[in-house]
Amino acid sequence: MQLILLAILFIFLTIAIYSVMTLVYVKYHNPFLIPILTTTIALIIVLLLFNVPYETYMIGGKWIDKLLGPAIVALAIPLYKQRKLLKQYLYPILGGVTAGIIIGMVSGIFFAKILGFSKEIVLSILPKSITTPIAMQISDQLGGIPSLATVFVIIAGLVGVIFVQPFFNFSRIDSAIGRGIGLGVAAHALGTSKAIEYGEQEASMSSVAMTLSAILGSFLGPIIAWFFY
Amino acid sequence: MRFIKQLSQVLILYGFFLVGGWLQSGLHIPLPGSILGLLLLWAALSLKVVSLKWVESGAYLFLSVLPVFFLPATVGVMNYGHVFTGKGFFLIPITIGSTFMTMWIASFVSQAIARRTEKRRAGSKCS
Numbered sequence: 228m229q230l231i232l233l234a235i236l237f238i239f240l241t242i243a244i245y246s247v248m249t250l251v252y253v254k255y256h257n258p259f260l261i262p263i264l265t266t267t268i269a270l271i272i273v274l275l276l277f278n279v280p281y282e283t284y285m286i287g288g289k290w291i292d293k294l295l296g297p298a299i300v301a302l303a304i305p306l307y308k309q310r311k312l313l314k315q316y317l318y319p320i321l322g323g324v325t326a327g328i329i330i331g332m333v334s335g336i337f338f339a340k341i342l343g344f345s346k347e348i349v350l351s352i353l354p355k356s357i358t359t360p361i362a363m364q365i366s367d368q369l370g371g372i373p374s375l376a377t378v379f380v381i382i383a384g385l386v387g388v389i390f391v392q393p394f395f396n397f398s399r400i401d402s403a404i405g406r407g408i409g410l411g412v413a414a415h416a417l418g419t420s421k422a423i424e425y426g427e428q429e430a431s432m433s434s435v436a437m438t439l440s441a442i443l444g445s446f447l448g449p450i451i452a453w454f455f456y
Numbered sequence: 457m458r459f460i461k462q463l464s465q466v467l468i469l470y471g472f473f474l475v476g477g478w479l480q481s482g483l484h485i486p487l488p489g490s491i492l493g494l495l496l497l498w499a500a501l502s503l504k505v506v507s508l509k510w511v512e513s514g515a516y517l518f519l520s521v522l523p524v525f526f527l528p529a530t531v532g533v534m535n536y537g538h539v540f541t542g543k544g545f546f547l548i549p550i551t552i553g554s555t556f557m558t559m560w561i562a563s564f565v566s567q568a569i570a571r572r573t574e575k576r577r578a579g580s581k582c583s
Contacts, residue, residue, distance in 0.1 A: 241528070281534055288531065291525060295490070296473040296477070297493075298519070298525045299488075299490035299491065300490060300494050301514070303515075306498060319566040320566060322566060323565045326562060327558045327565070330558055330561040331555070342546055352550065355551055355555070359530075363526060365488065375533065375539060377526065377530045381530075383555040386555045394556065394559065394560075395563075405567030406563060409560070410559070445487050
């Protein structure tokens with residue numbers, strides 16, 4: 228009985244804080260206020276204040292966690308709806324996504340390994356440019372730490388959103404295709420939210436690139452990890 | 457009524473997720489079961505085995521609150537704070553640098569391929 232009450236309490240707490248943080252983000256629209264970041268910090272502060280260990284929180288959290296898989300399956304729908312765009316720009320999209328994924332994963336592993344980080348950490352940094360739910364599953368499958376992987380994913384997304392304009396100016400990326408795909412591959416959902424500010428074509432390019440890089444990344448992740456270990 | 461419709465659509469998505477999981481463990485495919493489910497659903501939509509109408513509103517119900525589903529995992533970082541102390545701090549610049557490289561390569565390659573195909577199309581029109 229007590230366990231059920233605890234579970235309900237933590238589920239309710241998670242949803243309540245997320246709802247409030249979403250309202251805050253809608254109001255101020257600053258990339259540092261993305262709900263996933265602010266809700267995570269707020270939840271951790273609450274748990275620490277009341278001396279609740281993570282394992283206790285997960286009595287409720289695991290029920291939310293169970294819905295992550297089917298939620299990932301749902302990503303097939305936006306990808307299917309963009310099929311015309313995908314067909315029309317098949318080679319630029321596939322080329323950009325593949326090159327980006329490979330360079331992203333290899334460079335992350337390479338630097339982390341050179342600095343002597345443990346295998347667990349290296350395998351958590353590997354999927355950093357992939358959208359959170361799938362990055363977690365990739366790192367988990369390879370033997371990394373999913374919770375840690377999400378931190379790198381969020382950092383990558385913030386970098387994409389905050390520095391993208393000077394980056395585009397400096398690197399002379401001026402086409403809708405180049406901009407959309409760069410944002411989607413390197414900065415996943417956060418990048419896609421930024422791409423919406425550039426225009427409709429950038430936004431749809433970015434969302435296609437994000438989903439494709441998640442799919443391709445789950446194929447390439449194990450192969451690239453195998454080369455290094 | 458709308459709720460029942462969305463709920464049954466969510467169950468269809470859950471079905472694809474379960475089948476993906478079975479395939480993964482049964483055939484030892486090194487891909488997450490959820491990604492296999494995504495690919496299966498995508499194939500089923502493309503082959504018109506599943507109609508978009510059967511899953512669309514359920515899918516958007518999920519996607520509109522997607523971050524909620526990974527909050528339990530992100531909160532887990534509270535057990536890993538020590539990773540970022542001392543030498544671990546360097547993980548942050550590594551992530552930033554690697555993200556710039558990813559963005560540059562992805563944008564550059566896609567832009568270059570797109571320009572080349574555009575040129576070829578324009579060229580074939582002239583001749």
